[in-house]
Amino acid sequence: MPFTIDFLDDGRVLEWEATANGAIATEHDDYTPRFYVAPRDPGADVDLTSLQSVYEQHPNVVATEMVVRRPGFRRDEEPVLVVDVEHIDRITSLSRQARQLSAYPVGDLACFNVDFSREFRYCLENEIDPMPASDLSTLRLSVPVTETSGETYTELSVAGDTVTGPPADLLTTVQTALEEHDPDILICSTSEIIPTLYEMAAAAGVDEFTLSRWPDVAYQQLASRSTYSSYGRVGHSPARYNVPGRAIVDESNTFFYGETNLDGVLDLVSRSKKPVQELAWASIGNVLTAIQICEAHDRGVLVPWNSWRHEFYKPVGTLHDADRGGFIFAPDVGLHEDVHELDFSSLYPNIICTRNVSPDVIRCECHRDRDDVPGLGYAICDKRGYLVDVLQPIIDARDDIKAAIRREQQRDDPDEERLEELEGRSGALKWILVACFGYQGFSNAKFGRIECHEAINAFAREILLTAKQRLEAGGWRVVHGIVDSIWVTPDPDVDDDDREDLETLAIEITESVEIRLEHEAHYEWVAFVPQRGSDAGALTKYFGKVAGKDKFKIRGIEARQRSTPPFIEEVQRECLERFDATRSAEAVLGCLQDAIERLRSGEVPVKQLVERNRVSKPLEEYTQNTQNVAALKRARDQDLAVHPGQDIEYVVVDDEKASRGRVALAHEEIESYDPSYYETELVRAVESVLSPLGWSRSDIHQELAKTRVPELTAFTDAGNN
CATH class of the missing domain: 3.40.1820.20 (B family DNA polymerase, thumb domain, alpha/beta motif)
Structure with a gap:
């Protein structure tokens, strides 16, 4: 099966298959991509034959025909117009013309299967699985940040070896590495390496330089760089390039490769039908959508170009009840001994699968009087929803992978390469499962529906409340709970003999809610951090010592924040270790004082x-x-x-x-460096450690001042003597 697919300007397509002896190209000159046109609303009186006759005269249209498809999961099969196009770059423009060429009002027609990425479209339409049959070889090219602004490089890393010198030397090293490794994948620190190397070759007169496996095409630019905003966060998308015969992984523009590894990427390739290169730059939502599109394709359902799902009518009271998130038990600020963390396994995906929450069956007409969703009165059809078929295989696969990880870790001599592969695959699937819930409420989701989002939250609130009540009845006190996790400690008002076994309770709750409640961890102690300037607990800031192990679990505080300098992180972790050993705030402050002295003396690198x-x-x-x-x-x-x-x-x-x-x-x-600034950052980090004990930043400053007074006095006395 091809691992990458190239589209040439003249319409030819190259399928590249990895073999033990290198990649083999198969050339096709008969590929005609297609899109569909159908009435926007079911039952609309729209005659598509007139539009068909117009399209048949278009110079970029190869063929048209009327076929039977489902224009949506909630629609039956009906006649739709399929338009075969001569070149993949003409799909979007010809789809836009459907409204211009038709005599019907703009809102009467809809186009389908339009905005697919190129390689994904090719695999979908030709029933191709782009999962490579052989291992893929890789070559990494990287440049330091100081080299990214110029038109040429003087330093370049090739397969881990740094090369400096004139352009001709760098180009020779790259070409030699290409011939030696013959990589299927080029892993680049930035995609701009590709055009820059060619510009260097042209300027240096190195005519034979090429990254491509196809002699007629050096490289192609697929997209320009852009800036975007998602959920209030600004992101940057670099320009994307294609090198015939090789997949490109741009380390500055890849989520899944950066968060997992190549094994994680390949696992999703097999599930989404997106080849390696497209999978590498795709977002979580993009990959989830691709998996959903594959399911729709198997069911004969077309994919809308633009989402136009209306929100079902709701009374004001239902709107109020539905507009809530997951259940949260405010953390009990402070230090707690003997704490257990219990997590529901993949709670939201499992709610979708066990409760059949899917856009095509939520609030169905056939059961409109039924109350299936707690507190909201939504009905869910008995017919199995498509989203269940999308997610259940992923849930099952991740459970199997996690079990394999546990087995490997328990071996006397674990295979580290095998563990790395399994952890990469597990991580990739985790991100898909994490996103599946939120994507139901995303306005641009191809198949999402806000009622699914609301129903999932309603089920989650009921499940967490059920677990809380049963745990408390069993003699355990809940000290924190958020969405899918609960932290409990033995209730001091309950005798040990009357307290129920936690594992037994977890099994009982699992059977009751039909979603596995797992014992995630046992902590010797856990500290829940208050919000800054408030006594209320911060929902996602805590730290604790894992029982029986020499490690801490840290969430939300500076040591887990991406902007924190390594020195601040190191000191905060030292403070945690000091606190664990002594349970003494004074000992932590002593650690802080030592760090401040190192800062002031200029000892910190x-x-x-x-x-x-x-x-x-x-x-x-x-x-x-x-x-x-x-x-x-x-x-x-x-x-x-x-x-x-x-x-x-x-x-x-x-x-x-x-x-x-x-x-x-x-x-x-x-x-x-500025020691005063970093001292302030140190105090802030130590405040996170001591605030569960009631210490504020001003308390820390006052205590530090006390320790400095004797030092100053001693200095003065020495001067007087």
Whole structure:
């Protein structure tokens, strides 16, 4: 089966199959992609034959015919117009013309199967599984950030070896590595490496240089770079390039490869029918949609170009009841001994599968008077929903993979490569399961429906409340609970002899709610952190010592935040270890004092103080002189392109300044740093550790001041003597 597919300008298609002796190309010149046209509303009086006759005269249309398909999961089969197109690049423009060429009003017609990515479309229409039959070979090319702004490179890493020198030397090294490794996949630190290498070759007169396996095409640009916003977060999408015969993985523009590994990517390739290159740059929602489209295709259901699902009518009271999230028990701020964490396995996906929550069966007409969703009065049809068929295989596969991981870990000599493969696959499936719930409420989801989102939340609230009540009745006190997790500790008012076994309770709850409640972890102690400036507990900030193991579980505090400098993280973890050993706030403050002294004496390596922050907008749009702005100004001075959605790394050298001198970029030669600024960051991190014990930042400062007074007095006395 082909692992990558290339589309040439003249309409030919190249299928590349990986074999033990290298990749083999199969050329096709008869591929005609297609889209469909149907009435937007079922039962509409629309005659498609007139539109068909117009399309038949179009120079870019190869053929048309009337076929029977389902224009939606809630619609029966009906005649639709299929249009075969001569070139894949003409699909979108010809689809837009359906409304212009038809005599019907714009809202009467709808187009289907339009906005598919190219390789995915090809695999779907030709019933191709792009999962490679042989292992894929890889070659990594990377450049340091200082090289990304110029038109040529003076330093390049090839297969882990750094090469410096004139362009001809770098190009020779790359070409030699290509011939030696013959990679199926090029893993690039940035996709701009591809055009830059060709520009270098042209400037240096190196005519024979090529990354491509196809002699007639060097490379193709598939998309330009862009900036986007998703749920209030700005992201940057780099330009995308294609090299015939090789899949490209751009490390600056890949979620699944970055969060898992190549094994995780390949697992999703087999489920989504998206080849490696498209899977690598795809978002979670994009891959989930592809898996749903495959299910729709198998059922003869067309995929709408634009989502136009209406929200079912609801009384005001139902709107109020439905507009709630998962159930949350506010954390009991403070330190708790002997704590157990219980998690429902893949709660939301399992709710979908056990309760048959799917867009095509929620609030069905055939059971409209039935009350299946607790508190909302929604009916769910007895007919199995398509979303169940999408998710159940993924749930089952991840359960099997997790079981295999446990078996491998229990061996005397675990196979680390096997574990890496299993963990990559498990991680990839986890992200699909995590996204499946939220995607039901996403307005642009191809098949989502807000009523599914509301129903899942309603079931989740009931399940968590049921678990809480049964655990408390069994002699356990709930100290925190959020969405799918519950933390409990033995109720001090219940005798040990009267307390029910936790494993037995978990089995009973599992049987009651039909979703497995697992014992996730046992902690010697757990500390729940209050919100800053409030006594209320922060829902996702806590830390605890895992019972019987020399490790901590940390969530939400600085050591888990991506912007935290390594030194601050290291000190916070040292404070946790000191606290675990002594249960003493004074011991933690002693650790803090030692760190502050190291800062002030200049002992901390500058690289340990690098902060990493995301750029949210162009430099010109910032109105405050923040550290990010100072860093962006320095980057601009050095002709380094940092786009909204990308990260910028810097060290704070003088936080009192308002200019670009406030920071230094991480790659610069940095001789000093601002110890006062990093001391403030240290105190903030230690506050997270001590706040569950009632310590505030001012308390920490006061205690630090006490320890400094004797030192100052001793210094003065020594001077007087």
